[in-house]
Amino acid sequence: MEKNRMEELVEKYNEGLADPSEISELEKLIENGQVAFTSLKNLSTLEDMLTNSKDPVPSIELDARFYSMLKKESGKMKSSSFSWQWLIGNTFVPRLAFALTLLFIGFLGGYWLSKPQEKSEVASLTREVSDLKEMVMLSLLEKESATDRLKAVSLSNEMDNASKKVTAALLQTLNEDLNVNVRLAALDALRPYTRDSQVREELIRSITIQDSPLVQVALAELMVALQEKKSVKELEKLLKDEQTPKEIKERIQESIQTLI
Amino acid sequence: MIKVRDGDLERLGLLFERYKRPLYGFFYGMNKDQELSEDLIQNTFLRVLRYRHLFRGEGDFRTWLFHIARNVRHDHFRKEKIKTKDPLENWEHQLGHSENRYQEMEQDETQMTLSLAMDRLAPDKREVLLLSKYQEKKYKEIGEILGCSEGAVKVKVFRALQELKTVFEQLEKQR
Numbered sequence: 001m002e003k004n005r006m007e008e009l010v011e012k013y014n015e016g017l018a019d020p021s022e023i024s025e026l027e028k029l030i031e032n033g034q035v036a037f038t039s040l041k042n043l044s045t046l047e048d049m050l051t052n053s054k055d056p057v058p059s060i061e062l063d064a065r066f067y068s069m070l071k072k073e074s075g076k077m078k079s080s081s082f083s084w085q086w087l088i089g090n091t092f093v094p095r096l097a098f099a100l101t102l103l104f105i106g107f108l109g110g111y112w113l114s115k116p117q118e119k120s121e122v123a124s125l126t127r128e129v130s131d132l133k134e135m136v137m138l139s140l141l142e143k144e145s146a147t148d149r150l151k152a153v154s155l156s157n158e159m160d161n162a163s164k165k166v167t168a169a170l171l172q173t174l175n176e177d178l179n180v181n182v183r184l185a186a187l188d189a190l191r192p193y194t195r196d197s198q199v200r201e202e203l204i205r206s207i208t209i210q211d212s213p214l215v216q217v218a219l220a221e222l223m224v225a226l227q228e229k230k231s232v233k234e235l236e237k238l239l240k241d242e243q244t245p246k247e248i249k250e251r252i253q254e255s256i257q258t259l260i
Numbered sequence: 261m262i263k264v265r266d267g268d269l270e271r272l273g274l275l276f277e278r279y280k281r282p283l284y285g286f287f288y289g290m291n292k293d294q295e296l297s298e299d300l301i302q303n304t305f306l307r308v309l310r311y312r313h314l315f316r317g318e319g320d321f322r323t324w325l326f327h328i329a330r331n332v333r334h335d336h337f338r339k340e341k342i343k344t345k346d347p348l349e350n351w352e353h354q355l356g357h358s359e360n361r362y363q364e365m366e367q368d369e370t371q372m373t374l375s376l377a378m379d380r381l382a383p384d385k386r387e388v389l390l391l392s393k394y395q396e397k398k399y400k401e402i403g404e405i406l407g408c409s410e411g412a413v414k415v416k417v418f419r420a421l422q423e424l425k426t427v428f429e430q431l432e433k434q435r
Contacts, residue, residue: 031411031412037421043418046374046421046424046428050392050424051397053371055285056284056288056289056294057284058301062280066301070269073309
């Protein structure tokens with residue numbers, strides 16, 4: 001429609017001269033958004049009056065009724081923690097379910113994937129710890145302090161399967177350490193390895209090396225416990241030795257008797 | 261409203277404070293009954309609570325609220341229609357609450373004439389004008405409430421305003 005015709009229609013309407021066909025023509029223009037209410041002066045004034053008219057005010061009772069209803073409904077909601085309406089309507093729930101499923105799948109996948117790796121990792125860590133203990137033990141055995149050397153010997157007790165290096169170090173301690181207590185502790189630490197024939201032979205050889213009667217008796221008792229008949233020759237050497245105390249000779253004699 | 265939907269019901273109090281007057285204006289404008297209008301507001305907010313999960317948060321809350329309000333009013337009158345009423349009772353209903361009428365008389369005469377002219381309009385015309393007022397002339401949103409296009413709402417408002425103008429002018433002449 002031409003702009004002039006639109007203006008003409010609006011003007012006619014504002015002057016109250018528009019006929020029904022012109023009004024229906026105007027309606028179409030309003031519907032299409034080509035004519036705004038603001039251009040229809042009489043109507044826009046009336047609409048503004050309506051918009052600006054004072055609003056009726058509700059009574060205070062409405063507030064009281066509303067808040068009591070709200071309290072009641074909140075109480076209902078708290079008492080029934082589960083609601084299907086909430087479950088269906090709330091978008092948070094499906095999201096949470098999805099997240100939990102993903103997490104579960106992740107855990108499952110992670111568990112299966114990492115299982116062999118984890119095992120090998122644990123084995124490697126155990127080996128590393130064991131190596132470290134061994135290193136600490138060997139270095140402690142070289143210390144001047146007897147306490148440190150005792151610590152070293154006791155550290156070997158914590159090892160499930162000591163290497164030959166450790167047993168050799170313990171045997172060396174048994175034969176060469178200046179402190180009797182350390183030597184006794186080394187003998188005690190060697191007990192678990194007496195199944196090893198090499199260790200047993202070294203223990204037998206140690207009998208004549210020992211100058212301490214306490215260690216000699218302990219070795220004799222160990223030989224009895226192990227029923228090591230090969231040790232008899234070595235024990236007899238102690239009996240022949242003049243430096244061996246009388247009481248010790250008696251104990252060793254007893255041991256020899258048991259072994260024979 | 262999104263917080264109310266997600267379970268923070270106490271927040272409904274804020275929405276009530278913000279919208280109780282426009283809702284009351286709409287209901288009272290339609291019924292001229294203070295008690296009934298307050299009942300309808302109560303029912304509207306109860307329905308907001310019960311159906312809060314249906315609020316998607318995509319549109320305007322005011323539009324959703326007035327959509328519910330309109331349904332609440334329709335449901336009320338559908339139930340009332342079943343109960344046959346005495347014509348005199350209907351007249352009393354139209355006259356409304358005396359207290360509010362008295363308040364209106366205190367307003368200036370033009371406003372009172374306009375209010376009277378509104379009362380004489382057909383309910384559908386009165387409704388579209390009240391929605392126009394309380395939806396702040398957002399014709400697209402009114403279209404969502406009434407279930408028609410923005411253009412159709414404009415035509416409805418135009419026709420209602422024309423009739424209001426005619427009645428208003430008649431009442432002014434009688435004064």
